[in-house]
Amino acid sequence: MGASATTTPELYAMNGGDGRFGYAKNSFLQGHDINASKGKIGEAIAEKLDLKILLSTSKTIRIVDAGCSVGPNTFLAIQNIIESIERKYQAQYLNINEKPEFQVFFNDLTSNDFNTLFSSLPPNRQYFAAGVPGSFHGRLFPEGSIHFFYSSIALHILSKAPEEILDKNSPSWNKGRIHYINAPDEVVNAYATQYAKGIEIFLDARAKEMVSGGMAVMIFPANPTGIPYSQTFTGAMFELLESSLLDLVKEGKISEAQVDSFNLPMYVPSLEEMMELVQKNGCFDIEKMELTSPGVHASMSNASSMGKAIVMHVRAGMERMLIQHFGSEIIDELFNRYAKKFEEFPHHVLPSKKVQLFVVLKRK
Amino acid sequence: MGASATTTPELYAMNGGDGRFGYAKNSFLQGHDINASKGKIGEAIAEKLDLKILLSTSKTIRIVDAGCSVGPNTFLAIQNIIESIERKYQAQYLNINEKPEFQVFFNDLTSNDFNTLFSSLPPNRQYFAAGVPGSFHGRLFPEGSIHFFYSSIALHILSKAPEEILDKNSPSWNKGRIHYINAPDEVVNAYATQYAKGIEIFLDARAKEMVSGGMAVMIFPANPTGIPYSQTFTGAMFELLESSLLDLVKEGKISEAQVDSFNLPMYVPSLEEMMELVQKNGCFDIEKMELTSPGVHASMSNASSMGKAIVMHVRAGMERMLIQHFGSEIIDELFNRYAKKFEEFPHHVLPSKKVQLFVVLKRK
Numbered sequence: 046m047g048a049s050a051t052t053t054p055e056l057y058a059m060n061g062g063d064g065r066f067g068y069a070k071n072s073f074l075q076g077h078d079i080n081a082s083k084g085k086i087g088e089a090i091a092e093k094l095d096l097k098i099l100l101s102t103s104k105t106i107r108i109v110d111a112g113c114s115v116g117p118n119t120f121l122a123i124q125n126i127i128e129s130i131e132r133k134y135q136a137q138y139l140n141i142n143e144k145p146e147f148q149v150f151f152n153d154l155t156s157n158d159f160n161t162l163f164s165s166l167p168p169n170r171q172y173f174a175a176g177v178p179g180s181f182h183g184r185l186f187p188e189g190s191i192h193f194f195y196s197s198i199a200l201h202i203l204s205k206a207p208e209e210i211l212d213k214n215s216p217s218w219n220k221g222r223i224h225y226i227n228a229p230d231e232v233v234n235a236y237a238t239q240y241a242k243g244i245e246i247f248l249d250a251r252a253k254e255m256v257s258g259g260m261a262v263m264i265f266p267a268n269p270t271g272i273p274y275s276q277t278f279t280g281a282m283f284e285l286l287e288s289s290l291l292d293l294v295k296e297g298k299i300s301e302a303q304v305d306s307f308n309l310p311m312y313v314p315s316l317e318e319m320m321e322l323v324q325k326n327g328c329f330d331i332e333k334m335e336l337t338s339p340g341v342h343a344s345m346s347n348a349s350s351m352g353k354a355i356v357m358h359v360r361a362g363m364e365r366m367l368i369q370h371f372g373s374e375i376i377d378e379l380f381n382r383y384a385k386k387f388e389e390f391p392h393h394v395l396p397s398k399k400v401q402l403f404v405v406l407k408r409k
Numbered sequence: 410m411g412a413s414a415t416t417t418p419e420l421y422a423m424n425g426g427d428g429r430f431g432y433a434k435n436s437f438l439q440g441h442d443i444n445a446s447k448g449k450i451g452e453a454i455a456e457k458l459d460l461k462i463l464l465s466t467s468k469t470i471r472i473v474d475a476g477c478s479v480g481p482n483t484f485l486a487i488q489n490i491i492e493s494i495e496r497k498y499q500a501q502y503l504n505i506n507e508k509p510e511f512q513v514f515f516n517d518l519t520s521n522d523f524n525t526l527f528s529s530l531p532p533n534r535q536y537f538a539a540g541v542p543g544s545f546h547g548r549l550f551p552e553g554s555i556h557f558f559y560s561s562i563a564l565h566i567l568s569k570a571p572e573e574i575l576d577k578n579s580p581s582w583n584k585g586r587i588h589y590i591n592a593p594d595e596v597v598n599a600y601a602t603q604y605a606k607g608i609e610i611f612l613d614a615r616a617k618e619m620v621s622g623g624m625a626v627m628i629f630p631a632n633p634t635g636i637p638y639s640q641t642f643t644g645a646m647f648e649l650l651e652s653s654l655l656d657l658v659k660e661g662k663i664s665e666a667q668v669d670s671f672n673l674p675m676y677v678p679s680l681e682e683m684m685e686l687v688q689k690n691g692c693f694d695i696e697k698m699e700l701t702s703p704g705v706h707a708s709m710s711n712a713s714s715m716g717k718a719i720v721m722h723v724r725a726g727m728e729r730m731l732i733q734h735f736g737s738e739i740i741d742e743l744f745n746r747y748a749k750k751f752e753e754f755p756h757h758v759l760p761s762k763k764v765q766l767f768v769v770l771k772r773k
C-alpha cells in the first residue's frame with residue numbers, strides 16, 4: 046500500500062502544462078484512438094456489464110482512468126464510459142428514476158501535471174473527480190472499491206527497463222541499442238520477462254481493487270503475430286529515435302556509453318502473450334481480446350503534416366526521460382533529426398493495420 | 410455535483426510550491442495548532458466513534474481533509490486520525506486480525522498546488538491517497554461515502570465576500586475598510602448572513618456525503634463572545650493589513666476605490682452562531698463544541714521572531730488574492746509595512762486565549 050509499492054520512475058510521465066511541447070497540445074492522435082474505440086467500449090458495456098450486480102453493494106459507480114496524463118483525452122473517454130453506463134442503466138432499470146452517482150479517479154505517476162489536469166476538468170461534468178498519484182504497477186485503491194477500470198496507451202510502459210541488459214558481461218547486454226528492435230533473443234526475452242512480471246503485479250493489484258463483476262477495458266500498442274517488431278509502426282518509431290541518437294554519438298555530442306546505458310522502458314506484447322498472462326492470473330474472465338487498427342495510423346503514410354504531429358507526440362511523451370539521461374542540450378537537435386528521418390521514412394512499407402490490442406476483462 | 414456547485418474564487422488558495430513565500434514553508438503555526446488539537450481529536454475518536462457501525466457497510470474507512478493546502482500539516486493531522494482510529498479499532502475488535510483499509514481524500518480549491526502536495530506525500534503512508542479539487546461550499550463526494558471529515562483553519566473562509574457591501578448606495582457600503590472590523594452593523598450583518606448561507610450549504614453537502622455515524626472534526630478561528638472583533642488576534646491581524654493598504658492610498662500608490670472594492674472573504678463566527686447553524690441543519694449530533702486556546706498565540710506577545718513568522722504566514726495565505734486585486738507591484742511594500750506595524754503592535758493588550766472553535770459532529 047502507499048508509495049512503497051510504486052517503483053516506476055517519475056520521469057516516465059508526459060510533459061505537463063499546455064505549452065508547445067506539452068502533452069495537452071500533443072495528444073490528439075490518442076484522441077483519434079479514443080474515437081475509434083468509443084463504439085467498442087459502448088458495446089462492451091451494453092453487452093457485458095451487469096449493473097444489477099455492481100449496484101447491489103454500492104450506490105456509486107467508481108471509475109478509474111490509469112495513465113490519464115493531463116487531458117483532454119481522458120475527459121472524452123470518461124464521458125463516453127459514463128454515457129454508456131447510463132444507457133445500460135436505463136435499459137436494465139426501466140422503471141427506476143434514481144440514477145447512480147459516479148466518482149472518477151484520474152490516475153497517473155506522481156510527476157504527472159495534476160494541476161493542469163484539475164484546472165481543465167469539464168465544468169459541467171456529471172461526476173465527482175479525484176486525482177490519484179502513483180504507478181499502476183502496485184495498489185492504488187482500497188479492496189473491492191472499483192467498478193470500471195480504463196487505460197488507454199499506457200500498459201506498454203514498464204516499471205523499468207530490464208536490469209540485465211545493462212550488464213556488459215551478460216549475453217543480454219544491449220549495446221548500441223535503446224530498445225529490443227533488431228536485438229538478440231536474450232534482449233528480447235529480458236524485455237518480455239520484465240513485461241510479464243509487471244503485468245502480473247498489475248493484474249494482482251486490479252484483482253484486489255475491483256468488485257466482482259467489475260469491468261476493465263485496456264487499449265495499448267500490440268505486436269501482430271508473425272510480423273517482426275522492426276516492421277511495425279511502433280517499432281519503426283523507436284528505431285528512428287535510436288538512429289537519431291547514434292548520429293549524435295558519431296558526431297561526439299553524446300557518448301557511446303550513454304546510448305548503451307539507455308533503454309526504453311516499454312514493451313509491445315502480442316495478443317497471445319497478454320492472453321497467457323491474464324489466464325495465469327486467473328481472476329478475470331476475458332470478454333474480448335482483439336487486435337485493432339486505429340484509423341489514424343492507416344492514413345498516415347502520405348501526410349507529412351501528420352508525420353510532424355507524431356514527432357511532437359513522441360516528444361511530449363518521452364522528452365523528460367531523454368533529458369534526464371542525455372541532458373537538455375541535445376534535445377532540440379535530437380528531435381530535429383528524428384523529424385527529418387521520420388519524414389524520409391517509407392511508411393507505406395509498414396503494415397498499417399492491427400497495431401493495438403483492445404482488451405475487455407471482467408472480474409470474476 | 411461537479412464544478413457547477415463550486416463558486417469559491419480560485420485565488421483564495423494558498424501559495425503553492427515550496428519557495429520562500431510558499432505555504433509549505435509558512436504553515437508551521439498551523440502545525441502548532443494541529444499538535445494542540447491532536448489529543449482532542451484522539452479523545453473524540455476514542456469516546457465517540459463507533460467503528461462497528463461504520464464498518465458494517467464498508468471495509469474501507471474514507472477520510473477527508475478539506476482545505477488541506479500543500480502539506481506538511483495535512484499529513485501529520487491525517488496520521489494522527491488514522492492512528493487514533495486504529496487504536497479504537499483494536500479496542501472495539503479485540504479478536505479480529507483483519508484491519509480496515511484507509512483512503513484519504515486531500516481536498517482544496519482547484520488552484521491549490523496539488524503537484525507539490527502529491528510529491529510530498531509520506532512514502533511510507535499506510536493509506537491510499539487521492540486529491541480532490543473543488544470548494545467545500547458544494548458537493549465533493551458521492552452520497553454516503555465519507556466516514557471521517559476533517560478541516561483545520563479553513564471554515565472561516567467564505568465562498569465570496571457579501572455583494573451588498575460593494576454597493577455605494579447601500580447603508581452596507583464598506584467604504585475605507587477591507588473587512589468588518591470597526592464597521593457599522595449593516596456590514597457586520599452582511600458578513601454574518603453570507604457566512605450563515607455558506608455554512609448551510611456546507612452542512613447540507615456533508616450531510617449527503619457522510620455515512621450515518623460518521624464524524625466531522627473542524628477547527629477554525631472563532632470570536633469569543635463579548636470581546637469586540639477588533640480586540641481579537643484575528644481581528645487585529647486584518648486591521649493592520651487594512652491600515653497598511655490605507656497608507657499606500659495616502660501615498661497614491663493604490664486608489665481609494667481599490668480599497669473600497671476589496672473585502673476579505675472571511676468571517677470569524679462565535680460559538681453560539683455555529684451552534685445555531687448546526688442545529689438548524691438538523692442532520693448532525695453535536696458531540697463537542699468549545700472555544701480553545703492554541704498555545705502558540707498565547708506565547709506570541711513577546712517574540713518578534715514569531716511576529717515575523719506570522720507575517721510570512723499571512724503572506725503565504727493571502728498573497729494571491731491581494732495581487733489579483735491590487736497588482737503585484739505593491740506586494741513587497743505592503744508586506745514590509747505590515748511587518749513593521751505588526752512588530753510595533755502591543756500584542757499584550759489582546760486576549761490571548763480561546764481564539765479557535767473545536768467542533769465534533771456526528772452524522773445522525
